[in-house]
Amino acid sequence: MTTRSDWLAEHPPAAKRLTATLAGVARRAREGEDFRYAVREFIDEFGLRPDDRSRAEAISDPPPPTGDPRYDAYLGALAEHLAVVHDLKRPGWSLEPDRFLDRFWFVSEVPGFRAVSIAQAPAAFRRRGVFIPERSLHRV
Amino acid sequence: MKGFLAGHDPEATPVLDLPGLRCLAASPRALLALKVLAHRVGEDEGDVRLLAAALGLDSADQVLAVAEETFGDQIDAAARFFIEEIFNSE
Numbered sequence A: 001m002t003t004r005s006d007w008l009a010e011h012p013p014a015a016k017r018l019t020a021t022l023a024g025v026a027r028r029a030r031e032g033e034d035f036r037y038a039v040r041e042f043i044d045e046f047g048l049r050p051d052d053r054s055r056a057e058a059i060s061d062p063p064p065p066t067g068d069p070r071y072d073a074y075l076g077a078l079a080e081h082l083a084v085v086h087d088l089k090r091p092g093w094s095l096e097p098d099r100f101l102d103r104f105w106f107v108s109e110v111p112g113f114r115a116v117s118i119a120q121a122p123a124a125f126r127r128r129g130v131f132i133p134e135r136s137l138h139r140v
Numbered sequence B: 001m002k003g004f005l006a007g008h009d010p011e012a013t014p015v016l017d018l019p020g021l022r023c024l025a026a027s028p029r030a031l032l033a034l035k036v037l038a039h040r041v042g043e044d045e046g047d048v049r050l051l052a053a054a055l056g057l058d059s060a061d062q063v064l065a066v067a068e069e070t071f072g073d074q075i076d077a078a079a080r081f082f083i084e085e086i087f088n089s090e
Helices: A004-010 A022-030 A035-046 A052-060 A069-085 A111-120 B028-038 B045-054 B060-074 B077-088
Strands: B013-018 B021-025
Touching: A022 A035, A022 A069, A035 A052, A035 A069, A052 A069, A111 B077, B028 B045, B028 B060, B028 B077, B045 B060, B045 B077, B060 B077
Parallel strands: none
Antiparallel strands: B013 B021
16 A cells, blocks of 8 residues: 555655744744644654755754743754754754753653653653653654 | 555545545544554544544443454554553543
């Protein structure tokens, strides 16, 4: 079965059409859009970026504060995680103090998922106090 | 999720029907089955609750039965745990 993801991999959009950035996710959240929806769209598009230069552009600009410290930390974690996975330079902004939480945040509100979230969260998320399994970041 | 589309969806709704182009919206049952298959913690809980409510389903067994109609033994232990915990937490 050919999936949409397969088709897009074989027919990637023009580089100039890939404009989603982590800074853009923060701006969308600050303007009232659903944070998770904006993150999903970012991850979808990030997967289409053809090379390291393009991938670095998507995470390099510092996202403005969203108004929610959890989201600010999440974006720092996602930047570091993507940098590690793709062997890119970790953006300096992702290490600033406001990218780390003082209290743990379990992204799922279901108590039964806390153990799996601790065990399976990528290191970049765990060290910022954000707990979500790595596979939950996958898009298909 | 679109990467898992399982084929014919008899309850799909036409949303666009032009000469040479027909677009269908997946049914709530098909979407629920896909969400169970994906079972991403921190991502899919809200959609499972929404779709289950739309279908009048109020137990994990009912939701898993819908998913198994479409995906059979692809619904693994992790997916079962995901659905059971969502309903246990309510």
